[in-house]
Amino acid sequence: METLSPEVLEDLRHGRAPRERKIAVCTGGAHLAPVDRAEILAVLAGDADEMVATRAQDAILSLPPEAFIEAIKREQALPALFSYAAKHLADKPGICDALVHNKNCATEHLVHAVRHLSTLGIQTLMEELERISESPTLAAVLEHSPLLTPEQKNQLHELYGPGHPIDEAALAEAAAAAEPDVARRQTLIQRIATMTVAQRVQYAIKGGTDARRTLIRDPNKVVQRAVLASPRLTDQEVEAFASMSSLTDEILRLIAGNRNFRKNYVVVRNLINNPKTPLDVTLHMLPMLNAQDLKRLTMNKNIPETLRTTAFKLHRTRADLKK
Known part of the structure; x- marks a missing residue:
């Protein structure tokens, strides 16, 4: 069995290999890792040579879906693989979720995948605002998914509905x-x-x-x-947003709920000092303040009384522990 060089693999991946070599891949005459064979067969299934395409399509039937899932997950996965998987393998478990998770998979392929997505796949896709906002077709298909939550449906309506003037x-x-x-x-x-x-x-x-x-x-x-x-x-922008009392409490809650944003102490401090930040959020983050900022908070008359009182108690408790 022939072992293929990286150069030959690239030729196969892009359809440049001679016919004999393509046939060898289809018939198992070339040594390939399952993930490479899956991707190359997906490419060859669309080959201009009808014999090559037919042999590739037949060979695909013997490959487990896991090989295609691993191929789809790769950063350098080819558009031809996305296209074939979306059109011909969408009903196989895990295929469509893998398409969603690969950021390089174009929205045109995801349109075919939506009805086969898991709940997690739907959630992941709904968080991809860039993809959904660039494809009304994808959004329209998503809207008919039975797995969509009321909140997610509302988000689509916000995106493509009449909107606020x-x-x-x-x-x-x-x-x-x-x-x-x-x-x-x-x-x-x-x-x-x-x-x-x-x-x-x-x-x-x-x-x-x-x-x-x-x-x-x-x-x-x-x-x-x-x-x-x-x-x-940027971090500086998030810090500024966290201190803006003109923002909605929902957006401030989203900032507070983002783990990466919370790693920035200035963001945490600004959120706690922002009178618009929901009280349950600020109370939860209060122990994250250092002694100096906690003391200042006890004198901040713009924040809710409950928060200021709790801050004072925490400040006093910390002081007592140092004695």
Whole structure:
């Protein structure tokens, strides 16, 4: 049995190998790891040579779904594999969830996968605001999934429903806080004012800091969540958001619930000192404050009385323990 070099493997993965070698892979005449064979057979199943394609399709029947799942999980997995798996293997357990978990899998392939997703797969996909906001078709298919929770259905409605009309005054106020330059601010306002909700989600994820600082105050919750999901979001921005009393308690709760955000002490301190942060959240985080900030909190008259009283008791308890 022939052992294939990395160069030959690449030729096979991209359909450049000679016919004889393609046939050898289909008939088991070439030594390949199951994960490599699965991916290459998926590529060859769409080969222009009808004999190669037929042999590849027949060979696929003998491979376990696990081989395809492992192939799909790989960062360098090919679009041809995604396409074949979505169209022909979607009913196999684990295939569609694997497609969702690979960030490189295009939304066009996920459309075929939705009805076969597990509850966890649906949840994972619903958290991928960038994918859903760029594909109305995917969102429409998702909306008909019986596994969707009422909250998730509401999120889709927020994204593609009529949405809240843009409050121009509120937009101008948010932009003024985000962008000091008048000319750039006006450009920002004009750009956002003409966007749909889905477009604002895309802008929140992919735009610059001025876009995020403006859109965190968007009237649509899904846009606000997109800001927090942006891979470009900086620690300094989250720190600023945590101190903004103009944000909704829901967004402040989301910030507090994010493990990565909570690793930043400034975020925690700002949330606790923000009068808009829900009381149950601030009480839970209170022990995370250092002695100096805890003492300052006892004198903060903007926070709820319950929080201030609890802070005072904790401060006194800590002082007693030091005696």
